[in-house]
Amino acid sequence: MNRESNFMPTPDQDVLEVKPLRTLAPMFPAPLGVDVLNRSTTPPLVFVAPAGQFSGAFGAWNNPAIRSFAAFGVPDAGGDQGAGDSQTAAFGDQEIGRGQSAANGTPNIGTSATEPIEATPISAYKSTQPIVISLDDDNNDDEPYTGNQTSTSGRKIKRPSHLSGYNMSDSLGIDGSNGTKKRPKSSSRKAANDNDLSFMPPSxxxxxxxxxxxxxxEALRRRHLQLDETQETSKRADLKAGAIMLASNLxxxxxKRIGAIPGVEVGDIFYFRMELCIIGxxxxxxxxxxYMNAKFGDEDDSIAICIVAAGVYENDDDDTDTLVYSGSGGISRNSEERHDQKLERGNLALERSLSRKNVIRVVRGYKDPACLTGKVYIYDGLYKIHESWKEKTKTGISCFKYKLQREPGQxxxxxxxxxxxxxxxxxxxxGGVLHPDLSSGAENLPVCLINDVNSExxxxHFNYITQVKYLKPLSSMKxxxxxxxLSVCLPGDNNCVCAQHNGGDLPYSSSGLLVxxxxxxxxxxxxxxxSFNCRNRVSQKGVRIHFEIFRTTNRGWGLRSWDPxxxxxxxxxxxxxxxxxxxVNLDGEDDYLFQTVCPGEKTxxxxxxxxxxxxxxxxxxxETFEPLPIKISAKKMGNVARFMNHSCNPNTFWQPVQFDHGEDSYPHIMFFALKHIPPMTELTYDYGDIGCESSSVGSTRAKNCLCGSSNCRGYFS
Structure with a gap:
């Protein structure tokens, strides 16, 4: 519905005067060697997956015929800088290596603008040019990098048929008399596209x-960080992981489409811009x-489909349902040059979206609370542009402003x-606080008890403890x-005994992430x-997350975090x-019993x-999973972990950790995040599948599962 604006420009603001579209027609670059002015009438070769919107990596990936025709799409290397990524000066009018540019096809937009609309990307044309991935200064990893880096205009990364020099020990086995895992010699390495990718789901x-x-x-990125630290290199692990994913068509x-993205939910969080690229x-x-080209009736138009507000420009971010977004251009990272923004490309697409009233996906970036240099990107759903104008910024340049309003019901x-x-x-x-700290100061941070569901x-009653109570050490733990x-353990130190026990590498990144x-x-x-500050002392330092124990609607009490x-x-x-x-079962059923039965396939x-x-x-x-001979009951005494409910699609997993080196040593059951978890998301793990052959030890009767996930087994042990 066309809503009249009550916006009144101040003396330093001008209402945009949009010229006829034909005079401002966006000139899309010619990536991958395609001539957009003299385009061939032959339709491009496009592979369409059975599901309609997914790449050939799923279901049809193992078909060599299909795999040979798969296109290597690459993310933008420059251009629109609405999120403060002003890189136009470095590339001029040409975007090098752009694979997801404006569409060749022009989809017809119907009455419902919120429906996903697909277009044929220019990346569908086969090309022999190398992938070009640009460094994004907005997208720093939390792991420090030493050494020289290339300029922010971009870094060329060759399409990796293989990555030489990277060997890895199988961390799930043990060789050698000292209990360490030896690194296998890799005399012949398989190309990425020739590997068995059966680990990808057929779903x-x-x-x-x-x-x-x-x-x-994320697994590739963490592994590359580990390898780069050992080899004392300083390359961007997120870009390397992204290049491998794109080259393998994973x-x-x-x-490109207008509206929601299949499989991406409002509230999902990301830590790298490359993550946004590989999921579309x-x-x-x-x-x-x-932005992309789309057909409105008999007219073609360039419209915006997604924006990232990363906080570099002067964007109004106080209202959670309204976003005042600054246009692109005007700032050069490679110099102090400032110039007025131009109504072209992304800015023009935003202006056309105002008149076309199509929905736009909005991703907002914020500082990572756990890392001074990092960012967290939050997908905030669908918006529409309601107003636009031009005003002077604090630096004196003319900047386009677009007021977006969040669509209701999300x-x-x-x-x-x-x-x-x-x-x-x-x-x-x-609100709804029953107790400000259920741990009574036992944890590093208070554990809030919340009930905003009922009157419970x-x-x-249980005793809150922070250490496991055990009668005797396990005989199997030597x-x-x-x-x-000295001081701390360093990656690549062949003399570090603890690294040798972990297969030759330190198990954690410098920011404490399990690799x-x-x-x-x-x-x-x-x-x-x-020292106690060694990077190989992570889980033993205790909780570092702001937890709340809350009353669920149908599964008793649960656990979630205020932190991402x-x-x-x-x-x-x-x-x-x-x-x-x-x-175990003499005193009746124990709903707070942990045993290392076989977890789900995802874990x-x-x-x-x-x-x-x-x-x-x-x-x-x-079939090959081997449970530990340990059972822990939190029925009478325990901590926050006793409130973690089961899910067949969990977001955490348990990992045995040993840091007691003496005769009375025993393994600690530690939980780690399986994936990125947004704030206020319930923390769950897979209690185990009693159908597993290895789960016969101390198995109990099956319980009905209420997790509600799409792949719910219907029961758990």
Missing amino acids: SDPREIVEVVLMTF RANTG LHAPSMGGID PDAVAIWKSSQRWVENPTAR KGPG PFQGCGC CRKLMVYECGESCQC IRAGSFICEFVGEVVDDTK LKWNYGPELIGEPSINISA
Whole structure:
């Protein structure tokens, strides 16, 4: 509906005077060698997956005929800078290596503008040019990089048929007399496109596909950080992981479209712009405005389909349902030059979206609370532009402004983010508080008890403890000698005993993220010479997350976080009493019993994608899974972990960790994030599948599952 604007320009603001479209027709660049002025009438070769919007990596990937025709789409290397990524000066009018540019086809827009609309991307043309990935200064990793980096105009990354020099030990096995895993010699490496990619799901569920793509990217990124630290290189791990994903055609939603993206939910969070690219949410790796050509009746028009507001420009971000967005251009990162913005390309597309009234996806970027240099990107749903004008900025240039209003009826996203950040600063601002700290100061941070569902005053009585109570050590856990590292353990130190126990690498990144799942993670302990600040002491330092225990609507009490949680982050330990196998079921059913029965397939396959860089596959299956001989009951005493509910599609997983090196050593059950977890999302793990052959030890009767996930098994152990 056409709504009249009540906007009145001030003396320093001008109403936009939009010239006829033909005089301002956007000149799209000619990426990948395609001549857009003298375009061939032959239709491009486009591969369409059975589901309609996913790349050939799923379902049809193993077909060599299909794989040979797959197009290598690449994200934008420059152009629209609405998110503060002003890089136009570095590239001029040409965007090098742009694979998801404006569409060749012009989809017909019907009456419902919120329906996804696909267009044929220019990347559908086969090209022999190398992929070009641009560095994004807005998108810094939290791991520090030493050494020289290239200019922000971009870094060329060759399409990797293989990555030489990267060998990896299978972290789930043990070789050698000292219990360490030897690095296999890789005499012949397979190309990325020739690897067995059976770890990718055959599912047609859009959500599952998007999650697997993101988990694969994050696993590759963490592994590259680990390798780069060992080899003392300083390359951007997120760009390297993205280049591998694109070269292997492992991505989702390749066609540009207006409206919602299949498998992407409002409120999803991301830590890298490359993540937005590989799931089809926002194609440019740097530009803040994603746009395309579309057909409106008999007319073609260039319209905006997604914007990223990363906080560099003077964008009004106080109202969670309204966004005043600054246009692109006017700022050069490579110089102090300033110039007025021009009504072209992304700016023109935004102006045309105002008149066409199409919905636009909005991604908002905020500072990462856990990292001074990092950012968190939140998908805030669909907006429409209601007003536009031009005004002078503080630097004196003329800037285009666009006022976007959030479409009603969508789940909260940024609103939840802002509320949770206020609660972190002032817990009393949280409504429905029953107790400000259920741990009574036992944890590093208070654990808030919340009930905004009914009148129940809290869970049943239990003693809050932070350490496991055990009667005797496990006979299978053998003591081992600690390291003699001075100050801290360093990556690549062949003399570090703790690194040797972990297969030759430190198991955590410099920011404390677990790199991959192992049968056992060995942290430094009391017998080690390194300090308490060593990076190999993560889980033993306790909780670092603002938790709340809350009343669910149908599953009792649950656990969630006020903080965003990155994939691989330590969450908490399962604390309770170690119980005797023979006494587990004597006192009746124990709903707070933890046992290492076989988890679901997603948890087993968290180590996605070593085949993509020529490393041996880490294959764990229900048949090869071996449970630990340990059972912990949190019925009478425990911590926040006792409130974590089961889900067949969990967002956390348990990992055995050992840091007690003496005769009385025992494994600790630590929980880590399976994927990025937005604030106020319930934390769940897979209690286990009693159908697994390896789950026969102490198995109990099946319980009905109420997780509500699309892949729910209907029961759990």
